[in-house]
Amino acid sequence: MIEVENLTRVFRTYKKQPGFWGGVKGLFHREFEETRAADNISFSIKEGEFVGFLGPNGAGKTTTLKMLSGLIYPTSGSARVAGFDPSKRENAYRRLFALVLGQKNQLWWDLPAQESFTLIRAIYGLPPGPFKETLDELVTLLGVGPKLNVQVRELSLGERMKMELIAALLHRPRVLFLDEPTIGLDVISQKAVREFLRSYNRRHKTTILLTSHYMADITSLCERVIVIDHGKKIYDGDLDRIAGAGAGQRIIKFRPRAALSIVEGTPAPFGPGWKPAHGEAKVGEDGEILLHVPSAHVTEVCSQILAQGPVDDITIQDVPLEDIISELFTRGVTAVPVPSTP
Numbered sequence: 001m002i003e004v005e006n007l008t009r010v011f012r013t014y015k016k017q018p019g020f021w022g023g024v025k026g027l028f029h030r031e032f033e034e035t036r037a038a039d040n041i042s043f044s045i046k047e048g049e050f051v052g053f054l055g056p057n058g059a060g061k062t063t064t065l066k067m068l069s070g071l072i073y074p075t076s077g078s079a080r081v082a083g084f085d086p087s088k089r090e091n092a093y094r095r096l097f098a099l100v101l102g103q104k105n106q107l108w109w110d111l112p113a114q115e116s117f118t119l120i121r122a123i124y125g126l127p128p129g130p131f132k133e134t135l136d137e138l139v140t141l142l143g144v145g146p147k148l149n150v151q152v153r154e155l156s157l158g159e160r161m162k163m164e165l166i167a168a169l170l171h172r173p174r175v176l177f178l179d180e181p182t183i184g185l186d187v188i189s190q191k192a193v194r195e196f197l198r199s200y201n202r203r204h205k206t207t208i209l210l211t212s213h214y215m216a217d218i219t220s221l222c223e224r225v226i227v228i229d230h231g232k233k234i235y236d237g238d239l240d241r242i243a244g245a246g247a248g249q250r251i252i253k254f255r256p257r258a259a260l261s262i263v264e265g266t267p268a269p270f271g272p273g274w275k276p277a278h279g280e281a282k283v284g285e286d287g288e289i290l291l292h293v294p295s296a297h298v299t300e301v302c303s304q305i306l307a308q309g310p311v312d313d314i315t316i317q318d319v320p321l322e323d324i325i326s327e328l329f330t331r332g333v334t335a336v337p338v339p340s341t342p
């Protein structure tokens, strides 16, 4: 459904010197800076797949989604979505996909969502019967019936995002590009949007490419992830393999009783210089101690802690996916045993 080959986008921006004279100088001698927002990215996505698109801020995710939507042209390389070249912006292609930008409002701010939907029906020339059927289905799935006639400006962020999703799906796109659709939402709205996306993808076999900084979105929706950093693809494959990279480690968290901690100046047994028998120790917020310990030594380290001093609480956890992925970004793919696949 989506074929991307060596897709590259270079932005050339004017570097203004500071101050008034900097501005005047710029009139005669302009300096430009180049950013390779997408750098030779290649991947292919099958019909009906739900793929997570991950990367730190500025990695090039939105730029890639914009190229796939035909909003910006690639500098080089090519993309085909359902056989269309997005950069040609053909009407048939516009009917086939939808782009939802969580940070941008696409609905008419001063109108109730219901009226925006009617306008969208006219823009796409949707027949009244199927339009009503689709709208009813989406409104029921997202539970926003009572809010359809409220001005968009008066909706909560979560309600607005649900309306944005409805607006994007009214013409039944076969491909959906979602750029942080849950940004800023509370946990309940995030969950509602996630559940909706999961059931919509299953029901309609829509191909979805999703970017999100919330790992819960990715873990609950995507089996496959594409990870990019500085415009380059660094991983493309099963999410489980990335999660599995943390399987050799566990996190032990404990809180020394009262003021005993390894914070500078506090007394033993967990004072400065205290070391676990295996792994590394860090002081977390509010004096909690966090240990990254190889899985094979968890019991030994727990026994050491309990033998050495009174603790109020002790828990053993898996390494969060966020930590494994940020390790991928900061130390490179080779530091984490997750080989990049072509």
Ligand SMILES: Nc1ncnc2c1ncn2[C@@H]1O[C@H](COP(=O)(O)OP(=O)(O)OP(=O)(O)O)[C@@H](O)[C@H]1O
Residues within 6 Å of the ligand: 011, 012, 013, 035, 036, 037, 055, 056, 057, 058, 059, 060, 061, 062, 063, 064
């Ligand atoms: N129109 C533009 N002109 C110049 N530079 C741009 C433009 N759009 C994006 N960039 C630059 O391209 C790089 C990638 O930006 P992009 O928005 O694609 O990142 P992102 O992965 O979506 O980040 P985030 O997670 O913060 O949304 C950034 O360095 C950004 O400053």
